Amino acid sequence: MKLLKLLFLSFTFLIFSCSKKENHSYGFYYWKTRLSLNDTEKKALNQSTLPYLYTRFFDVDKIDSKFQPVGVIIKDKNFETQKKIVPTVFITNRTFLYIKKEETAFLAKSVYLLIQKKIAEYHLSVHNEIQIDCDWTAGTRDDYFKFLRELKKISGKEITCTLRLHQVKDKDQTGIPPVEKVYLMCYSTSSPLENSDKNSILDVNILKSYLSKINEYPIKKIEVALPIYSWGIVTNHLEKHKLINALSQKDLENINFKKISGNTAEVQKDGFYFGHYLNKGFTIKIEEISDDQLKDVVQFLESKIPNFNIIYYQLDSKFVFNQDFNF
Structure with missing residues (x-):
């Protein structure tokens, strides 16, 4: 009888453990040049459970x-938030091509001074962290890593960086950045400017193949960035492509569009659509992310990464309206 009770308790505990949902705190990236929040964005930000707003301050290019x-941030007078701002800077990979040693220190100092200038100018309350976003490669890794070390030395801040899927898969070639925390970008699984039937924002099978050994990545503190954005890929008669941001399936419901598949329509009449002039015969393919896709990614990563937070890209009323963020 005791043995039966013990087996029953063990079985009950096992069922409970397997069904227990892991709760992930979440926040947002803010990636617009003008720092301004409408009511929908304020509500979504206030409901987020991380005390930070990851805010792009500017890009750097050569x-x-x-x-x-490039695109240095400006702030509306009415902008305010209780969240701590995490200054985030995007740097193009070509910035580090053929960079000289003295230029690396100059770049780090210049980036830090511009961040500090914007903080002081706009009276921003900031976290003790600077995040750098760069799609570094095997050819630029050494100079990029020197930059990260130099920025830490100059600023005295916690320096973190983004981590793309190929940088995980090919870590022996691209190297391991000299930081204690990375932000895993779980999107951009392929180029939207290629002819493909895949979703270029997020193809879960591709992501899983690239991250099959993420549990072996040497940096143990990994946060997860998930996409909630959408866009339309317009293809002309010459098979040239361009993106129109923030389009959704509903935008294809137009009398001048003919649905040719579930997420693609053909323009039937020349005219201006979504602020762009499109000719008859152009096609528009919508790419957006479903809750099921995001849940699939989160469940996969829960088996690989312990205790991660989620940062959604990006805070925009077009993407956060009626969105469920509790994954």
Whole structure:
């Protein structure tokens, strides 16, 4: 009898353990040049469970062999939030091509000074972290990693960086960044400008193949960035493509569009659509992410990564309206 009770309790505990849902705190990236929140965005941000807003301050590119800040953030007077701002800077990979040693230190100092200037100018309450976003490669890894070390030395801040899928899969070639925490970008699984029937924002099977050994990645503190954005891929008669951001399936419900598949329509009449002039015969393919896809990714990562937070890309009323973030 005791043995039966013990087996019953063990079985009950096993069922409970398997069915227990892991709760992930979540926050948002803010990736617009103008820092301003409408009511929908304020509500979504206030309901988020992380105390941070990951805010893009500016991009850095190399133009005519000179480092240039691009799209430096500006702030509306009415912007306010109780969240701590995490300054985030995107740097193009080509910025680190053929960079000299003294230029690395100059770049790190320039990036830090511009961040500090914007913090002071807009009276922002910031977290003790700077996040760098760069799609570094095997050819730029050493100089990019030097930059990260230099930025940490100059700023005294916690320096973190993004981690793309190929940088996980090919870690022996792309190297391991000198940081204690990375943000795994679970999107951009392929190029939207290629002819493909796959969803370029997120193909879960591709993601799983790239992250099959993420549990072996040397940096143990990994946060997860998930996509909630959408877009339309327009293809012209010459098979050239361009993106129109924030389109959804509902946008295909137009008398001048003819549905040719579940997520693709053909323009039937020349005209302006979504702020762009499109000719008859152009096609529009919608790519968006479902809750089921996000749940699939989260469940997969729960078996690989312990105790991760989720940061959704991005905070925009077009993407956060009626969205369920409790994965």
